[in-house]
Amino acid sequence: MKIATFNVNSVNARLPNLLRWLGESQPDVVCLQELKAPPEKFPEQQIRDAGYGVIWHGQKSYNGVAILSRGSDPKEVCRALPGDPDDTHSRYIEAQIADVTVGCLYLPNGNPAPGPKFDYKLQWMARLISHARALQQHAGSVVLAGDFNVIPTGNDVYKPERWLDDALFRVETREAFAKLMAQGWTDSLRALHPDEKIYTFWDYFRNAYGRDAGLRIDHLLLNPAATSRLVAAGVDRHVRGWEKASDHAPTWVELKG
DNA sequence: ATGCCGTGGAAACCACGA
Numbered sequence: 456m457k458i459a460t461f462n463v464n465s466v467n468a469r470l471p472n473l474l475r476w477l478g479e480s481q482p483d484v485v486c487l488q489e490l491k492a493p494p495e496k497f498p499e500q501q502i503r504d505a506g507y508g509v510i511w512h513g514q515k516s517y518n519g520v521a522i523l524s525r526g527s528d529p530k531e532v533c534r535a536l537p538g539d540p541d542d543t544h545s546r547y548i549e550a551q552i553a554d555v556t557v558g559c560l561y562l563p564n565g566n567p568a569p570g571p572k573f574d575y576k577l578q579w580m581a582r583l584i585s586h587a588r589a590l591q592q593h594a595g596s597v598v599l600a601g602d603f604n605v606i607p608t609g610n611d612v613y614k615p616e617r618w619l620d621d622a623l624f625r626v627e628t629r630e631a632f633a634k635l636m637a638q639g640w641t642d643s644l645r646a647l648h649p650d651e652k653i654y655t656f657w658d659y660f661r662n663a664y665g666r667d668a669g670l671r672i673d674h675l676l677l678n679p680a681a682t683s684r685l686v687a688a689g690v691d692r693h694v695r696g697w698e699k700a701s702d703h704a705p706t707w708v709e710l711k712g
Numbered sequence: 713a714t715g716c717c718g719t720g721g722a723a724a725c726c727a728c729g730a
Contacts, residue, residue: 464729465719489729491720516720517728564730604730617713623730658730659717670730702718702730 456555456710458484459691460600460673462656462703465491466519469701470498476694476705477505483525484552485705486559486600487511490519490545497521510534514545520559520601522550532556538582546579555681555710556593558586560601565622573622576604580631584638591638596681596710599640602703603674605632607642611653611671623672640676643688643708655690656703664695673706684710 459482463469466487477485485507490497494513502509508528511521512535522529529550536547546561560583565576590597606624609615618624636642644653654669663669677685687709695704 468719489719564728566730618730621730656730658715660715661713661717672730699718 456484456553456712457482457707458486458555458557458598458600458675458710459705459707460486460488460559460602460675461705462488462561462602462673462701464489464701464703466521467492467496467498468699470501472694472697472699472701474501474505475697476691477507480691480705480707481525482707484555484557485523486557487521487523488519488559488561488602490514490521491516492519510548510550512545512548518545518561520545520548520561522548522552522557522559524550524552527552529557536560536579536582537586539578554595556590556595556597558590558597558599560599560603562602562604564604565628568620568622568625576622577627577631580628580635584631584635587635587640588638591640591678593678594680596684597678598681598708599676600674602672603632604672605629605674606670606672607632607645613654613668613670623670636676639679641682641685643675643677643685644671644690644706646682646685647688653690654692655706657695659702673703675706675708677708681710684712686711
């Protein structure tokens, strides 16, 4: 089973690229982030015509997450991260697909830091840590996939010294991510490619993609049952080079069975 | 490199992203 995550930066602006990538990559499950569309403007029919069942949690202008499943409808588990009923951002949706539980997340950016947006990011991470604790212990396979807006280590950014004060790389952010990982999650790309330079995001500015000035911020975390099935992981980085590209590239894992 | 581009939505600019 191939499971991918892709921050599309507007699902409607990206629809031609998304459909092209679905056709060539043939993922079984796809987590999308940054739909930037209200629920009624989600391109459901085009995605169904491409062979995918889909659930989504849209929001006008900002955020928005979706889960696609080839040949079946994802069985929705929840469409919000527990812990704050006043949180209006569409940043989490979870589904059961065959024998795999999939959590699709769009973690807050948090800039500028410090400030209220950074506080919101850290609070959101605390809620994620709380929710993930139970998921990690599931007997079945669990994949937490999405745009984490976290650069885990200095090996995940082209020039770490420039990012020390950024919300994606600040000590508090890395410590919260480490706390999540300490529950027993596996960072699938790093597990299979410990020393490679791997990026999933390149800024639109300054020819960042051409210079390979990237960040690794899109992650697929696996619980022990899923880790035992891990056979491959990668980034479809060429998609970032297409016309009208998102600033993120699709990132994926292949699980046995 | 403090948003230089990209997107959406409202309004002819602004919020937001990382």
